[in-house]
Amino acid sequence: MISGIGPENQKSNSILLTRDLLIDLFKNRLISDRKRSNYCVVKIFTDGSVQIRTLSLKTSAHGEFALAAGEWLVKNQNELGGWPIKVKRKFAKGALSINEGWHSAMSQGQAISLLVRLYSRTSDPKYLKIAKKALKLFEIESYRNGIKAMLFDKYTWFEEYPTAPSIFVLNGFIYSLFGLYDLSKICDDTFCQRSGKLFDIGIQSLEAALPLFDSGSGSFYDLRHLSLGIAPNLARWDYHSTHINQLLHLYTIVRGDIIQTTAERWIGYMKGHRASHN
Template identity: 35%
Template sequence: MNVKVIFLLLIGVLVLSCKSEIEEDLKELSSVKVTEYSYQELPYLEQPYIRENYISTTIEYFDQDSVPVQIKNGEMYYNPVFTSLYGIRYVDAFIRSEDSYYLTLAKRIADRLVEESRADNQILLFPYNFEFEYSHEDRFQTPWYSGMAQGRMLTFFVRMYGVTNESKYLEWAHQTFETFKLIKNQDHDWIGYIDNENYYWIEEYPAEKPIHVLNGFIYAIYGLYDYYLLTKDEESLHLLNASVTTIENYIGDFRNPGGISSYDLKNRFLNSDYHDIHVDQLNMLFAITGETYFKEKADLFENDFSGSN
């Protein structure tokens, strides 16, 4: 048997394995707790990530193609959450300024992050290629993956498709969406978790003992929301509903009456900047669902800490 045949057989095994993993996870996902919501398509300037002023092209560190990077210990890294946010904001700048240079920069970011991705047949996973210590108990070795990164990349590809109508961005969005079906088990990388009460979580930091970071989960929800509005896909609606259901059920656990809300449910870190983000995100969930429950919680959180906003 020659080398080419062996290689093709190995690729075939990898593809079948990936499909099998997703199919097994889909069985679990079909039974998670879900409330049905009615999603609103917001005016452009009210959509997630859109700010009053669009971004400039000034960045501190970038590669040879002007793709934003981060520097850690003297080494250059692509951080998918950080870099894709620039991509989203460059798309916004292109829409509002009609300056094609912004779109050129956004295209370079998309291409570079896909080049750096792990592509296994139906899925695109965007790695962190640097070690990260979240807490003394949770240390992430390279490569590791984040539900927040996957969600932000999903928003980025949806918006790139919206301004270019190029099929590759739609395909990349489809492949990124597939990763939300990867549920925690011992056999593959994952970003989704089903708890003992059958609620579906998207983990910003997928750890052995779930961390449940609030802001990262909701940023990931924005990606599912954008993807659903584009595709009207039933699987994406199911996962979007399941995610929002989890937030509705657990948001009270993040609240510290009279104080700053918890960053996560494992360590319960307190950070006033992220408290403000929680308030903004709950207001956004109210905007996209029309559910006054989220507005009431946003107001409670804001009243808890007078330094907010």
Template identity: 35%
Template sequence: MKRLMYILLLYPSFVCSYEPIVVDVNEGRQIIDGIKKGDEIYFPFSFIKPYYEAYSSEKNGVVYFKHNNAIFRDVAGYTPTGNYLNFDKIAVENWDNYFDGHSIPVNNFRWGQHYYPISILHYGISHHAQKLKCGHNCDIDSNYDNSVDKWINYSGQDNISANGEGVRFTGLDSSYMLKINSSEKYINLDLAFRNANYRVYFEVETTDGIKHIQLNAGSGSHSLNDKYYYVGVPLKTFENRRITIFRDLQTDVKKMFGATYKSLLSVKVRGDVDVFSVSTSKTNHTRIIKRVADWLLEKQDSLGAWPSEFDHMFYSGRTEVMKAGWYSAMAQGLAISHLVRAHSLLGDEGYLDSARSALQIYSVPVSSGGVLDYYDSRPVYEEYPTTPSSHVLNGFIFALLGLYDLQEYDSNIYARDLYEEGFNTLENILPLYDMGNRSAYDLTHISSKTYPNIARWSYHATHVHQLKVMMSISKSTVIKEFHDRWYEYAFGFKVKTN
């Protein structure tokens, strides 16, 4: 049933009868139906909601009205190894993407499917935050007997043998099945592909019947038919090397088949594969943290950076197209923050070395293909290295937080110097983002000499969260002033007029 809520516009002088009226909004720009009760005028909420970006909900007969949809969370107590800005609330699995053969997210953009470092890092950091929340009660494996006699030959010749601690399969002319029957959402295989001659299948029960997720050498992801879905596993980096393949079956079933996951029935193997262990788990945070950190090590280039390999137009009509291979200071900051946390958790020195190397690009000007730009001779680390400059606020602060994490965790002097220079800029340019009742997303209104790009409320809330962290680690009275005022903007506060 359609629900209408009416907003009080004039202060009360109650009478008993309601009178329908016609309301002329802004000199005929819109005509709507209203209700008059004495001196009070009521508008339908369907008008108020888009006009003022207002929101409401109803519970137990009470209507809750909000000035906007911003959600604020406690981000106090920030540390370089702690929960990163409440990223445990983020679920990259629900974004518009698919997960490649190594369970790295690939974005589905309008212009194609691409690895996007910023999304991949949200994935890794969010699982680190979730692991901190669940502590020792998560990432518990249910292990399955992987001995030769447990694998059932359901077609072809017998080409199975014991191989040290695991099982060796040979050739595509035979197929083997290990029964699982588990409702846990993650499947984990410790294995080695000897070449590209293999197939691995996960047989799953769903609300739409039995389906199969098929992994084999290749790239991309697509439906084979209504029961089989293919995921390519890039082979050249992993050939003859022991690795872990894991899948989030709940996410896979939803994205691949549009159904709900119920259980994993079996694992099926064909081809030249050595399988060392098979397990399932309810959560997989540690494996995901490691997988993202390892991806960063593999993909980091000679500048210590992670390029986005697609053309991107940040703001049509204001900025030029960024050509494939562009770098983002936000990606660098998030990468450093993830590598610091992964090193703290897993102890791999390669992660810390990678974080140190990631500092290089901070000093490379945008004009030379880097991320360093300037506003009024002050350094700004650009999320989007656009021409003309965009100076996106949230990306700049994410870049600063990466520097802060490394300077604190590693006592890194270079990171400290970059951070202090950038922080000084932040204090000086914050007034340019203050619109008097909300924050601006960027400064393209200045560089393009036009109207401001106002941050939608979810990004305004991100700004407030970021300033809360910067305030707590710097004790800056300037940051505190803007944090406190921007927080109140979300509840209807506006600065006074002249």
């Protein structure tokens, strides 16, 4: 395995490089056997002019990974408060596409959650400042390089993929809500209050839209069958279980009846239960 340091780091006097070597190996070699005890590090070497100050091998480094990710978020946030995704994506067999540089509600929400936790752990205000700035995209429409869409011209939806027309991906939307909730609870200034209001708006949309994601035997990944008028995109079982876990976590926060009953019904689908027929 070869790991580079990136061109932006080549002029630095020193950098902290944190890698999960086994994840690198599994992804690079497409290895199916992922039992960590079956692998060990045999050799580590450098190529080029470099000096290693400290080398540590650990069984886990969750804290280091969190800090490394947080520093990347601080350094790479753009003027809109986002982290643009520099790949082109196509959907629905090419019927929809988005060019590189798009923003995702899912990545915004997950970034906010991480930044809030780093602020809580370190008390470093830079993390909270960046998390607050990340709110901006939640109020910018997707056609303006934001992440906000409208379902039935009535319900606000935060888009994982800002396509036109919108496809309303469920799991990415819920991840964005977790980020909004986390920020709303870390302070009481206008930014955190705004985050709480966006969370409440999102919950109202979710409760209204959840029945549309029920297939009677599982869940839909998105609502392309409504916005595009094509065949539905069924969630495979790992995404279906993700939907369930997300709803169960949300229920601990909002205690909404439709969230609870939907989660219970979708759990039943995983046990072979099906919706009634006529």
